[in-house]
Amino acid sequence: MDKKRFFAGLVTLCVVCALLFTVSCTKPKVKEESATMETVEALPAQETEKAAQAEQSAAEQSAAEQEAVAAEQAAAREAFVNEDIHFDFDKATLTSEAREILKRKAKWLEENPDASIVIEGHCDERGTTEYNLALGDRRAKAARDFLVDLGISASRIDTISYGEERPLDPGHNEAAWAKNRRAHFVIR
Amino acid sequence: MRAVTKYMFAAVFLLMPVSACFAQYDYIKISNPFLHKIPIAVPMFKPLSESQVARETADRYAVVMSDALEFTRYFTLIDRDAFIDRPRQTGITLHDINFKNWRDIGAEYLVTGGVSVVKGVVEMEFRLFDVFKGQMLAGKRYRGQMKDRRRIVLRFCGEIMEKITGNRGCFQSKIAFVSSGDGNKEIYICDFDGHNPVRITKNKSINLSPAWSSDGRALAWTSYKLGRPDLYIMNLLDRRVTRFSMKGVNISPAWVPGKFMLAATLSFEGDQEIYLITGSGKVVRRLTWSWGIDVSPSFSPDGKRMAFVSNRSGTPQIYLMYLDTGRTERLTFDGRYNTNPSWNPVDDRIAYCAMENGVFNIKVIDVATRKTVSLTAGQGDNESPCWSPDGSLIVFSSTRDGGVPRIYVMSAVGTDAKRLLVLPGEQTSPRWSPAVAVAGR
Known part of the structure; x- marks a missing residue:
């Protein structure tokens, strides 16, 4: 910022000086010229600076653009990983909300054909360990089957059930249980 | 099982006067013995050798015996302060006993014991008396090392149970369970009464659903040791472990009685179905065929x-499935969530876990009449019931104390629920072994 101001000041000064000298006198032209020369001499430096600035800003812009793209990709990836789908108690059927989320995930998988994923099936703490392991298996497979129906190759999707063993929220109430009845997506 | 029995009996000497007394004794009907407990007196044992360790053993192991008898829920132990006689002073044999003094304090049975410890060899002798008939019902002398003392006492507890109720009880059985005290769910085994808990798995993953083979020598469970829910089968004698892993879940093991074979839920074909697999890990056949x-x-x-x-x-x-024909019928119709069936090892009743109004409780259904009884109510969530090998007790997990799941034992009719053992963390999925189980070492 200070640099910019300094150069702006310098340029203004030079231009004002040049105008002054040009208009008022002819005699000290050499000096003038020298002054101009000085100015001219100074100019390229300024121009270089400007060019560098432009270059820099261009680089910055492209970096920013790249960053934005990367950020977008990362955001998409993050959304893919962070957005769980949720289930009703004792159910492995996909809700309409879950289907919408899965459509977005399918889109991401289409855009990232090299990615393969693991779908984790989880349950809330209620019910037996064994039944919940089976239910988690069904939840993960329900999500997988939906993605496969949308055209994603089954070979890219692995499933694992954690039953009630890895709750997201350790609470013992419906709010916690609702969070824990989920399929979670992991990129391998 | 036979080897263990033989080993123990090698150290047992039958006392002579015992033999004549058994024949005419009537067993007590055990339809609901827990409401009318049998009053029994177990006075402090008598030291039979002059040493500090004999005196200490006599004191300590009298308490071990009364605790073990009380654990069965069949007996009520008469307060030692109420005793008129002190067999430690007056003597422990039939001729030394004044039965009137035991009748007067309400005892129906009396157990006396004597302990000698000589050069590290422990000899313990016990006598069981019928106070009303003034007869000795059982008398045995055992010899062993210091470390065998508890086992010797429990062995005679089995005699007492057999003479009075007709079954030997569960004194040589063990209970496997899951505990999270070390930060991860690991499999443990303890004695029938919660003593001597030993950790079996040490893999810091998730270990679940222990299941005993019917000879008490093998344990199966589910573990995420290698990242996925696989079945592991351990030979408890040599600790050798076999892994069974197919695509999908490999969970919920239960051994077939009398065979080295187990049923488990697998999902390698997509659906979660029950299959029979051998103890060495081969699929025998698929049992269930429903979506x-x-x-x-x-x-x-x-x-x-x-x-x-x-x-x-x-x-x-x-x-319910009849394995010869595959015929299947639905057993429970009440409620929307009935799980965790555990078949009583001696009769046709099944304990299970039912959710009603969001709360889990233990119920028992009679297979013949389909009559259902609730055993728990109003005390947190109660899950994972499993019968003792004699069918007289049920071990289960409950959140009744502060919302943390822990293991409790109650009588088969739902009375006398007591916490089994105190360990840090949560304890779940208790599974009672057959009558004799190999120790977890």
Whole structure:
């Protein structure tokens, strides 16, 4: 910022000086010229600076653009990983909300054909360990089957059930249980 | 099992006067023995050798015996302060006993004991008396090392149980369970009464659903040791472990009575179905063929029928399968969530876990009449019931104390629930072994 101001000041000064000298006198032209020369001499430096600035800003812009793209990709990836789908108690059927989320995930998988994923099936703490392991298996497979129906190759999707063993929220109430009845997506 | 028995009996000497007394004794009917407990007196044992360790053993192991008898829920132990006689002073044999003094304090049975410790060899002799008949019902002398003392006392407890109730009780059985005290769910085994808990798995993953083979020598469970839910089968004698892993879940093991074979839920074909697999890890055949979850097998004592959980009707319910024909019928119709069947090892009743109004409680259904009884109510969530090998007790997990799941034992009719053992963390999925189990070392 200070640099910019300094150069702006310098340029203004030079231009004002040049105008002054040009208009008022002819005699000290050499000096003038020298002054101009000085100015001219100074100019390229300024121009270089400007060019560098432009270059820099261009680089910055492209970096920013790249960053934005990367950020977008990362955001998409993050959304893919962070957005769980949720289930009703004792159910492995996909809700309409879950289907919408899965459509977005399918889109991401289409855009990232090299990615393969693991779908984790989880349950809330209620019910037996064994039944919940089976239910988690069904939840993960329900999500997988939906993605496969949308055209994603089954070979890219692995499933694992954690039953009630890895709750997201350790609470013992419906709010916690609702969070824990989920399929979670992991990129391998 | 036989080897263990033989080993123990090698150290047992039958006392002479015992033999004549058994024949005419009537067993007590045990339809509901827990409401009318049998009053028994177990005075402090008598030191028979002059040493500090004999005196200490005499004191300590009299308490071990009364605790073990009380644990069965059959007996009420008469307060030692009420005793008129002190057999430690007056003597422990038939001729030394003044039965009137025991009748007067309400005892129906009396156990006396004597202990000698000479050069590290422990000899313990016990006598069981019928106070009303003034007879000795059993008398035995055992010899062993210091470390065998508890085992010797429990062995005579089995004699007492057999003479009075007709079954030897569960004094040589063990209980396997899951505990999270070390930060991860690991498998543990403890004695029938919660003593001597030993950790079996040490893999810091998730270990679940322990299941005993019917000879008490093998334990199966589910573990995420290698990242996925696989089945592990351990030979408890040599600690050798076999892994069974197929695509999908490998969970919910239950051994077939009398065979080195187990049922488990696998999902390698997509659906979660129950299969028979050998103890060495080969699939024998598929048992269930319905769409949906089939899980939690439990066999009838004769191995001919299997109870299991299926959600084929939309909600988890208990079903019954006749293994010879595959015929299947639904057993539970009340409620929308019935799981965890455990078949009583001696009769045709199945304990299970039912959710009503969001709370889990333990119920028992009679297979013949389909009559259902609730055993727990109003005390947190109560899950994972499993019968003792003699069918007289039920071990289960409950959140009744502060919302943390812990293991409790109650009588078969739901009375006398007491916490089994105190360990840090949560304890779940208790599974009672057959009458004699190999120790977890």
